[in-house]
Amino acid sequence: MTAKARKPRQPKAEVETDNLSPRERVARTIAQDLPEDEAALLGVAAEAISAFNAAVLASDDAAAEAAECRYDAVVWKLNGGTFFGCMADDDSAGSRVMAHCAAEPGAEPMWHQAGDFVIDVDGMRARVRVKPFANSYALEFNAVDVDKPFMSDTGYLSTFTDPKGGLTVRDVAERTARGEVKTRKARLIQVSSRASLREDLASSWVAGLIETGPSAPPPVFVEQGGQLAFAF
Secondary structure (H helix, E strand, O other): OOOOOOOOOOOHHHHHHHOOOHHHHHHHHHHOOOOOOHHHHHHHHHHHHHHHHHHHHOOOHHHHHHHHHHHHHHHHHHOOOOOOOOOOOOOOHHHHHHHHHOOOOOOOOOOOOOEEEEEEEOOEEEEEEEEEEOOEEEEEEEEOOOOOOEOOOOOEEEEEEOOOOOOOHHHHHHHHHHHHHHHHOOEOOOHHHHHHHHHHHHOOOOHHHHHHOOOOOOOEEEOOOOOEEEOO
């Protein structure tokens, strides 16, 4: 009786290679020349962010892609040769790299850097929290002066953006805020939202800005009948 022919097994390394995505293939190639030590890898990631930011400001797409791939390779290597689960929690490789490279609170972040800073758009102050997310950036706006008009009546607004050649993160945040005000119209924040907003601000680095800033007069608006009214 003739034995049934079997296909030879592929070596494990070849199978894994066949299953790699283009992004993983690039990361694996770059990672071969990266250091093994985590501290050194974090340094490479920080350098990649600086290079990426410079490339965006120079509108150099090729240089931006190269820097982004180098950052990705650091995450890939720290995560054991995969992107799977790299942002699962605060202790995951991607989260550790992002936290290490984040801008200091109050400082404007570079592109590809997490940050938390304040913008002032025509007298409307907003705390902006930026977080790289996949191929875009999450922007969260919180009102700083909760008794003054804001771009939303909850004092909070979240949106996404991507790098704009020649523009800084602050430029894009301010442009986004102006666009939202134009579209939504500035309105007073709901009274029910103000207490929680104040509490959040008081427990953050932004509290210092509120304490040292000039006190704002009560907001004034005009009712339909033309009578002035104060909002409290």
